[in-house]
Amino acid sequence: MLENLSFAQRQRLAYIDFSLLFKGSIYRNDLVQRFAVGLSAGTRDFNVYKELAPNNLYYDSQEKRYFQAETFTPIFQHDPKRTLIKLANDISDGFDAIGDTRFPVEAPSSLNVPDIFIVARIVQATLNGKAVLVRYTSLTSGENERELVPHSIVDNGLRWHVRAFDRKSQSFRDFVLTRIHEVRILDDADTFEEAEADHEWQRMIPLQLVPHPHNVKHKAAIEMDYGMVSGLLTIEVRAAMAGYLLRRWNVDCTEDGTLEGHEYQLWLRNRVSLVNTSNLAVAPGYAVAEV
Known part of the structure; x- marks a missing residue:
């Protein structure tokens, strides 16, 4: 029909x-x-x-x-x-x-995408201010049930995750969507579980990106790539997303730009902006410099 x-x-x-x-x-x-x-x-x-x-x-x-x-x-x-x-x-x-018009533009390939029905349940709960009961498999504790209050679905450049209040740990955390097996919508969320209470999500921090001081020979090329003004690109990002974005862009986060390799074309000039920010273990060079 x-x-x-x-x-x-x-x-x-x-x-x-x-x-x-x-x-x-x-x-x-x-x-x-x-x-x-x-x-x-x-x-x-x-x-x-x-x-x-x-x-x-x-x-x-x-x-x-x-x-x-x-x-x-x-x-x-x-x-x-x-x-x-x-x-x-x-x-x-x-x-x-x-089957709308397909344009001759290709996006990067993905190793995996989340189950569309899992995503649908999470989106429903988010739009209606509900908590969800999920079966989640983590790297540390394996498969278990978690009560979450989701508020955002995020593409961190490598995979999709949901930002949610975890009732078990009583904190806001990131949960990889492909590791969620089942979703059941529960009761209404409390005020302290909503996005407004997620301080890492609400806090915006400036990142000052410049051409890498050692790995880039012709810095003008990098300045053109990123639309830098006077050799500087300043962007505002959510604190909760900073680590993911720095990894995605291969930004050297060491104090003096000491990471070697052609993949590191950018250096974070204001490393101090990351103080009191979580999820930085994935930021290139940042965790190493802390040891």
């Missing part, structure tokens, strides 16, 4: 499917405003969706919106990698699910 529908209607149905999967609910007016269609057309789209997947949603007359049913199974294939990129850029049109 999907094949007999127009491209425009398939896009609207993909949006319904996407919203149910990642948000857990959708108002009819969401569809109307997103695609600038009339109420009657929006109603027809929901009716068509219900014909295709009657067990995917139910209507709550009090809240006047459709909710994801427990028996929900998406009728479109939402590509995990492309969907994560869209979520990271606040794009929720489901357009990738219906």
Whole structure:
């Protein structure tokens, strides 16, 4: 039946499917405003969706919106990698699910991408201020259950993780999405578990990046690569993300720029900005200099 529908209607149905999967609910007016269609057309789209997947949603007359049913199974294939990129850029049109135009631009390959249904549950919990019970496999303690209150999904350049309050350790931590096996949405989060209480996440720190003092022969090339002004690029990053970003960009974080190798083309000039910042074990040269 999907094949007999127009491209425009398939896009609207993909949006319904996407919203149910990642948000857990959708108002009819969401569809109307997103695609600038009339109420009657929006109603027809929901009716068509219900014909295709009657067990995917139910209507709550009090809240006047459709909710994801427990028996929900998406009728479109939402590509995990492309969907994560869209979520990271606040794009929720489901357009990738219906074969939109492919441009001749390639992104770096990934060794693995998270399960799209795990991501959907985490996103639902985050949007609705809920805690989740997950089965998580860590490098130190193996598989166990954790109660988390997620507030952000992050691409650290190598893999995706969720930033969340961990009720076991009573602290905000990062959890790799591919290590999560199951997700069950629980109760509402308390104030001290929400993103506003995550000081490492809320605190912004400046990073002053310059061409590496020893590994770069023609510094002008690096200045052009990064749009430096007078040989300096200053960026503001979240303290919780600093270590990941410094590793991703191969920034030498030693005091005097002593790391050798062509991969180290940048040096962190204001190393002092990292004081009282966690997650720096992965920052090139920083942990070594502390020993």
